[in-house]
Amino acid sequence: MSTRDAVAALKRLGLPNYxxxxxxxxxxxxxGTAQEISEVSEVPRSQVYGAADDLLERGLVELTESSPKRYRPVSLGAAREQLTNRLERERERAFANLAELRTATPDRPDDGSVSTLRGRQPIDDRIAELIGEAAAAVVFTAPSKQSLTEGIExxxxxxxTQGVAVTVVTAExxxxxxxAERPIRVIVMGEDNPADFAGRALMIDEGTVLLSxxxxxxxxxxxxxxxxxxxxxxxxxxxxQSGIESGTDRNA
Structure with a gap:
């Protein structure tokens, strides 16, 4: 890793540029002294003192009282722990503040809009959330075993278990x-019906649909x-529903 890459990585972990x-x-x-650090880092000497003192407060460097002052980094293990703990505290603080600011309006109003999602994890989470809101029926198309995460399952x-009619459509x-031990209907479709497995699909109560x-x-x-x-x-x-019924008939 180059010096530039190392600096960029630390900035992503929350350290300011200097x-x-x-x-x-x-x-x-x-x-190193402030002068030596300035020559290597290309940070102005006048700014090195402030940056080094901030690192000292973070527990990332040690200060040797000498003339001139010298700074020494803590071990990489200690630095990793300090940065990790700080990130965790900042994450908790940020989401606690967001929770206070969030309005009391429903997270997902049924306003007839169409929403899009990108990324496996957000889609997994949304599928599990929608399933949790089902009142009467759930139909989930899982092309493969990997389509069915622990949260969705x-x-x-x-x-x-709560009386909702759950159907899983799959090729697996x-x-x-x-x-087998749960009141869940599993429909295994044949290879002659590939259109049903273009991706994952979810239908909730015949009015909520997710396609991925x-x-x-x-x-x-x-x-x-x-x-x-x-x-x-x-x-x-x-x-x-029509596709499931058609496929079921062909595979009967």
């Missing part, structure tokens, strides 16, 4: 045994759209 550059310079020097089992025969597909983008491996309380949701639900 502090990151001073800390990286000290890794190269081992110990837990949500399906909980709704089924193993999923039938996976849900894999992408070729390494940064965003999955994209999805979903809608609730809309005419397009009801139309898509009808198409899904």
């Amino acid at each position: 502090q990151a550059r001073v800390f990286v310079a000290l890794q190269e020097l081992g110990t 837990t949500a399906l089992r909980e709704r089924a 025969k193993a999923l039938r045994e996976r849900f 597909v894999a992408t070729d983008d390494e940064a965003v491996d999955e994209e999805a759209m979903w809608t609730a309380g809309s005419s397009i949701g009801r139309i898509l639900a009808q198409f899904m």
Whole structure:
């Protein structure tokens, strides 16, 4: 890793630019005066003192009382722990503040809009959340075992236990045994019906629909759209139901 990469990484961990550059310079020097640090880091000497003092407060450097003063970095293990703990505290503080600011309005009003999501984790979370809101029926299309995360499986089992009609449509025969002890209907579709497995699909109470597909983008491996309380949701639900029934008949 280059010096520039190291500085950039530390900035992503929360260190301001000058502090990151001073800390990286000290890794190269081992110990150094403000002048020596300035020459290696290209931080103005007048700014090195403030940055080094801030690093001292963070517990990332030690100060040797000499003339001139010398600074020495703590071990990388100690630095890692300090930065990790600080990030954790900042995360908790940030989300506590956001929770206070968040309005009391519903998180997802059924206003008939169509929303999009990008990324596997947000889509997994939304699927599990929508399943948890089901009142009468859930139909989830899982093209593979990987489509069914632990969170989604837990949500399906909980709704089924509470009397919601849960159906899983898949090409994986193993999923039938996976849900054998639960009141969950598993439909294993044949290879002659590939259109049903273009991606994951979810239908809730015949009005809420989520459809997702894999992408070729390494940064965003999955994209999805979903809608609730809309005419397009009801139309898509009808198409899904018709496709399931057609596929079931062909595989009977």
